Amino acid sequence: MKAALLAIGVLAATTSANAKFCRCQPDQRCWPSDDSWARLNSSTDGNLVKVTPYALPCHDPTFNEAECTIAKTNSNSSSYRSSDPGALQWSNWEAWPEKDEQCYIETSKTTPCKQGRIPLFSVKAQEAKHIQEAVNFAAKHNLKLVIKNTGHDFVGRSSAPNSLQIFTHEMKExxxxxxxxxxxxxxxxxxxxxxxxxxxxxxxxxxxxxxxxxxxxxxxxxxxxxxxxxxxxxxxxxxxxxxxxxxxxxxxxxxxxxxxxxxxxxxxxxxxxxxxxxxxxxxxxxxxxxxxxxxxxxxxDYPTVVATINYTTPIGAPYWDGVDALQKHILEINDKGGTGFYGLVPNTPISDSQTVSLMILSATFVNQTDTKAIEDLLAPVKSEIKDAIGLEPYFDVTALPSLSTYYSALLGENDTTGLQIRFASRLISRDLFKSGNHNKLTKAVSSLRYGPGDAIVGAIVAGGQVSENRDIESGLNPAWRDALVHVIAAHWMSPEMTFDQQKALEANITNVEVPLLKSLEPGKMGAYMNEADADETDFQESFWGDNYPRLREIKALRDPYDLFIVRKGVGSEDWDDSGLCRV
Structure with a gap:
């Protein structure tokens, strides 16, 4: 195995300054022969499969009505998609815009289905040995390697064109x-x-x-x-x-x-x-x-109290006044052990002719049982929202026997996925709220562009022990220790959008929305890599802050020939967007 890695290293080192070092492609002589793939299948106990796009049976010339019906029925099922090597949770990462390749379930059957970023082969690993065999094979043949667990990724790390996938889905111990x-x-x-x-x-x-x-x-x-x-x-x-x-x-x-x-x-x-x-x-x-x-x-499995406040208004100023009234109290809620999410959907179609603005707060108080104390804590929030919007918001406080009971009720049987989505996000510090500048955040998010169903999620998931753990040495972005809220702007993309239209939306996120969120606290904080702009321009600083140089050193030591490269991951700045060629 070391000989295979050494060969890659020698090739990379001796490539001329005017040429690129690239992963092997199917049309090249270096591509593994059928016999080589057969040997990999044997060494992984028959767990190698060829991978096709999820929507393939819904397109000519491979249209199959029965299989297409199954695919369409389960297209928005996160569980079904997680079990298919050829599917991702967010279908925009199945496409390869640079090559004009896509295979969407929603497009007509006459639209050609192309492989896109879906891997060509997958090792459906059952044990560590299968993973080792796949890693060794990829290194020996200089293949692009991809790891998929569930495909629940917002920045495109679970797929890559012309790649070999390691599929860990069935390792359920x-x-x-x-x-x-x-x-x-x-x-x-x-x-x-x-x-x-x-x-x-x-x-x-x-x-x-x-x-x-x-x-x-x-x-x-x-x-x-x-x-x-x-x-x-x-x-x-x-x-x-x-x-x-x-x-x-x-x-x-x-x-x-x-x-x-x-x-x-x-x-x-x-x-x-x-x-x-x-x-x-x-x-x-x-x-x-x-x-x-x-x-x-x-x-x-602690007892848990869950508090809900929500309201619906016509589109306009009172809606954002209510949001500001809520955000004024986020620090106080968190200081009392409150975590959870508030969702803002300013452009919510409720009929063909009517659109409203929606706000939902779900505050979770883990290891607490006193509903009266939570009602008293949130009573001023409810009152100030009512004064701001001129309407009585919905308010409920419920005690549950355990956190797992809440998760069971909240999550249900499935997540709705199979859609296309892109994010802008930023960690917002405790200091911003403590200094009374919550209105700056309100002003910023209210100025973003909202298509139908586009949303802001305020994740109240920091503070408390997240901050107290600042002495733990790890690769985690240090900004988490100072954060209070993780703000995400979620934008839906229609499958009918052309790649150029998608590119324009993505450019607005990267060039307008992310800079606007950064401007709230210049030179401070960062973004959460798992829920960030997929084209973050200074991702090293945004995702890891001062930890990046150390992570880069560890990467160079443990993976000297960059077998493991993912979009916007450590070391990816040396590669193109697909991880196929050095730049």
Whole structure:
């Protein structure tokens, strides 16, 4: 295996200054022969498959009415899409605009279906050995490598053109450990054991919450059914409703088992491979290796109080006055243990002829049971919103026996995906709210462009222990320690939009909206890489701040020939947008 990596390194080093070093393409002599692919299939116990776009059966000349009906029926099902190597949760990342290639379920069957960014082959890994075989094969043949857990990614890291995919979806092991002790070399003493949970690479949040909730346990996790916890979620940091009590998901990681670029399977924790442990806790998914499993701290499945405030107004000034009245109290809510989300949908069509503006706050108070105290806390918020909009907002406070009960009710059976979406986002500091400048944030978000259904999400997922954990050494963006709210502007894209029209929308996000959000706190804060502008221009600073140089050094040491390159990941500045050629 080292010989294969050395060959790539020699090729890269000896390429002339006027030529590019590129991954091997299907039309080149370096592309693996049928016999080579057959050997990979054999070495992975028959788990190699050819991959086709999800919507292929809905297009000529391969149109199949029965298969197309199944595809259309399940097109917006996050669970169904997560189980298909040829599908992503957000279908704009299935297309390859630079080559005018797409295969959307919504377009007519006469529209040609092209492969786009969907990998050509996939190893449906069942165990670490299968991942090792795929990594070795990609290194030997100089192939573009892609890791897909669920495809729940907003910046295009789960796909790449003409690539080999490692599909970890079926690695579903969950183990509860009453007395977990990190693996340590003989010359190092590990700490006393603690309650922990080991999660396989394919475990999704809804599976984890169901399993742990039935056992009275919980871990720091996100708020979506089909996010894979060990993948980009925890490796990117992972914000959570539990953050106020226990910090980021990456703060709670105890150990990883990970396959590296040389094909080795190693353990990374505080006691061995500590550089990898640093990088895998916030350095970004898919950049340092393929995580086989992660062990994280276990917590009780706490009782939870959930408070809801919402209102609907005609489009206009009173709506934003109500938003400002809410944002005035965000700091106070968080200081009392409140986490959660508020959603702003200023352009909400409710009929063919009527459009309204909608605001929804869902505040979660974990490990609290006193509904009267929460009602008293939020009574001024409700009152000031009423004064601002001239209407009585809906208000409810409900006590639930456990956080898993809330997740079950909130998430339901499926997320609605299979759509096209792009984000602008920014972390907003506690200081901005403390200084009374919430109105600056209101003014900024009110000036953005809103198509039908476009939304602002204010994620109240910082403060508390997220801030208190600032002494933890990890790859996490240090801005999280000063943040209070993660603000996301979500823009929907129609499949009927041309690539040029999509490009114009994306350019507005990158060149107008992100700079506007940055201007709220110049030279401060950053963005959350998992929910950011996919074309962030200074992503190194925005996603990692002062941690980037160290992450870059770890990347160079652990993956010297850049086998693991993802869009806007560590080291990706040396590659084109698809990770196919050095630039």
């Amino acid at each position: 969950i183990s509860i450990l009453d007395d977990f002790v990190p693996t340590a070399p003989k010359n190092k003493r590990a700490p006393p054991g603690i309650k922990a949970v080991t999660l396989g690479a394919g475990v999704q949040l809804h599976e984890m919450y169901s399993y742990l909730g039935s056992r009275g346990l919980m871990v720091v996790g996100g708020t979506a059914n089909t996010v894979g916890i060990t993948g980009g979620y925890i490796q990117g940091g992972g914000h959570s409703l539990l953050g106020w009590l226990h910090g980021m998901a990456s703060d709670n990681a105890l150990e990883f088992h990970v396959v590296l670029a040389d094909g080795s399977l190693v353990v990374a924790n505080d006691y061995q491979n500590s550089d990898l442990f640093f990088a895998l806790r916030g350095g970004g998914g898919g950049s340092f290796g393929v995580v086989v499993s992660a062990t994280v701290k276990a917590h009780p």
